[in-house]
Amino acid sequence: MKFGILVNEGPYQHQASDSAYQFAVAALAKGHEIYRVFFYNDGVNNANKLTEPPQDDRNITRQWSALAAAHNLDMVVCVAAGLRRGIKAEILAPGFNISGLGQLIQAGIEADRLVVFGD
Template identity: 60%
Template sequence: MKIAIMVNTGPYTHQASDTAYLFASAALRKGHEIYRVFFYHDGVNNGTRLTVPPQDDRHVVNRWSELADQHGVDLVVCVAAAQRRGIMDADEAKRHGNNADNLASGFRISGLGQLVEAAVQADRLVSFGD
């Protein structure tokens, strides 16, 4: 089954991002397809590569990147929500005249249409958030 996931909270403050990751991993183990993970609201903060958690803690951002790397999961950060919160890829940064970008590996920035498209195309959409 094709399952789409929406993540609405950033890492560490809320558990929702952890729950979403563990749900996605379990779905993959069971042979389902994760159609897309769409990051919205403060969820876009899951996509910053500048996160440096203490060594004895889980690395929420890297875990998502690994999911993209190992299973080809499409990780999409909402452009409008990301711009508000300072999450940028190199192209975005250039376009806005910023001298730095911070989008983590495996993530891409795109429009809200990607959420609605996922909702329409996937068999299920599960939201995680505050």
């Protein structure tokens, strides 16, 4: 089955991104396909490569990047929400791409299920 995932909160402040990540890992482990992970609202902050948590904490941005590299995930950061929050190409972590909201609607059309993680 093809899943679309929408992440609407940034890292650390809310659990949403962690939950979405664990969901994605579990879905891939079960042989499902992730059609796209779309980052919106404060969720765009997940793509910030300057993210640097304490060493004993998880690096959420790096987790997403690694998952994308391992499974060729399409991770899209909304351009409008990103610009609003200073998330631009120059600070984008590996695996994230900036594109328009149409990519979210497209995921709603093409994926079998769209799962929203927010707060």
